[in-house]
Each structure stands twice: as C-alpha cells, then as structure tokens.
Amino acid sequence: MFSFIPNTAETSFYGMVEAANDFLNQRKIKTILENKEQLSEEKLQEILAVKLRTEKVAIKDAKLRTFITEDSSRDDLVAHVYDVTYGVVKPNDNLVIIDDSIVRGTTLKKVLLK
Numbered sequence: 001m002f003s004f005i006p007n008t009a010e011t012s013f014y015g016m017v018e019a020a021n022d023f024l025n026q027r028k029i030k031t032i033l034e035n036k037e038q039l040s041e042e043k044l045q046e047i048l049a050v051k052l053r054t055e056k057v058a059i060k061d062a063k064l065r066t067f068i069t070e071d072s073s074r075d076d077l078v079a080h081v082y083d084v085t086y087g088v089v090k091p092n093d094n095l096v097i098i099d100d101s102i103v104r105g106t107t108l109k110k111v112l113l114k
Contacts, residue, residue, distance in 0.1 A: 002055075005058045020052055024052065028047050028050065
C-alpha cells in the first residue's frame with residue numbers, strides 16, 4: 001500500500017505512483033508474453049487485475065505549521081493535527097510512505113509509527 005504524509009508530499013506521491021504503475025505494466029506484459037501459449041482468459045484477467053493499492057492514511061485536519069513550533073510543544077501538536085484512517089492497513093500489508101517532513105521527521109515518528 002502506498003501513501004503520503006504530510007499534504008505537501010502529494011505531488012511526489014503521484015510521481016511515485018505513476019512510475020510504479022509503469023513498472024507494474026511492464027511486469028504484466030512480460031508475464032503475458034512468457035505465458036502466451038497456455039494463457040486462458042481467466043489467467044489473463046488475473047494478470048490484468050493486479051493493481052497498486054493507494055490510500056490517504058493520514059489527513060492533516062488543521063492548517064497548523066508544526067515545523068515552526070517550539071520543541072517542547074511540537075510532539076503534542078503533531079500528534080493531534082493529523083486524522084489517521086484506521087483499519088485500512090492490514091497486518092500483512094507493506095506500507096510505503098512518501099514523507100517530506102524533512103525538518104525533524106516528527107510527522108512519521110509521532111503520527112504513523114505509533
């Protein structure tokens with residue numbers, strides 16, 4: 001599953017998704033060509049049905065600039081400024097996050113990893 005945090009990472013996220021879809025399509029083409037002799041309609045449908053899973057796992061619910069907040073208040077503010085979409089990520093999922101909170105990396109540590 002692919003997602004992004006914070007909202008400013010959305011443009012990078014869509015670029016990554018486009019590249020991942022290109023890669024996935026190349027893999028589908030290769031699989032089809034390698035199995036073209038014994039390929040049934042059912043198997044072809046199965047190959048073509050493989051898609052990337054993308055979700056907005058965390059949504060910033062306020063226009064607060066957490067990176068300019070003083071150190072003693074930042075962790076608490078970051079923990080409350082995002083709404084997390086619970087139940088979307090399953091225990092067997094791999095979650096790939098584009099995170100551009102480059103100032104201190106607080107968003108990932110305080111919102112998603114807990």
